[in-house]
Amino acid sequence: DAKTTQPTSMDCAEGRAANLPCNHSTISGNEYVYWYRQIHSQGPQYIIHGLKNNETNEMASLIITEDRKSSTLILPHATLRDTAVYYCIVRRPYNTDKLIFGTGTRLQVFP
Amino acid sequence: NAGVTQTPKFQVLKTGQSMTLQCAQDMNHEYMSWYRQDPGMGLRLIHYSVGAGITDQGEVPNGYNVSRSTTEDFPLRLLSAAPSQTSVYFCASSPGDTYTGELFFGEGSRLTVL
Numbered sequence: 311d312a313k314t315t316q317p318t319s320m321d322c323a324e325g326r327a328a329n330l331p332c333n334h335s336t337i338s339g340n341e342y343v344y345w346y347r348q349i350h351s352q353g354p355q356y357i358i359h360g361l362k363n364n365e366t367n368e369m370a371s372l373i374i375t376e377d378r379k380s381s382t383l384i385l386p387h388a389t390l391r392d393t394a395v396y397y398c399i400v401r402r403p404y405n406t407d408k409l410i411f412g413t414g415t416r417l418q419v420f421p
Numbered sequence: 422n423a424g425v426t427q428t429p430k431f432q433v434l435k436t437g438q439s440m441t442l443q444c445a446q447d448m449n450h451e452y453m454s455w456y457r458q459d460p461g462m463g464l465r466l467i468h469y470s471v472g473a474g475i476t477d478q479g480e481v482p483n484g485y486n487v488s489r490s491t492t493e494d495f496p497l498r499l500l501s502a503a504p505s506q507t508s509v510y511f512c513a514s515s516p517g518d519t520y521t522g523e524l525f526f527g528e529g530s531r532l533t534v535l
Contacts, residue, residue: 346524351509352528353526353527353528354513356524409466411456
């Protein structure tokens, strides 16, 4: 599975858009990009995933570059409750695949 | 629908003791897995299972045993606990097969080995 690189930490003002980058330059054609977050010490929570097209759901948007070597998770209007560690993961969609977490980006949303 | 349930939530062990962390899911998911998370670190995969009767090792399997006798349950056994196994343990499940969606996580089991 491809490795990912994320900044260690980021800050964002409440109400502003939070843009979290992820580099996955070794991604292969059948690998999806997944984003999860972990609030405090709770179990990780799924946010969104995509293959090549941009995706949007009620939580966030995912922008994947045309060459698929990087992506950005966008929280359009960050709130204090979005303070969490965000994990970018690249994964093949097979039942034997293993979801490998890195250390993620710690997003701090401030008032 | 309870999702993924882990018990116990907290446990303190002495070195050399054994115990089992329980994980149950009521979503009829084929895929289940165990992760550990040390302070300030990301999650590391211990063992996983793609269906009843099938298990495999993840990144950090040493010191842990698993079995999958039913679709619902995936217990994690520590045969002889060591202080290095002090961690938070998360169980997760997903529908499996070629499903490309999300993993569902439990709330974690916090283990301290003295």
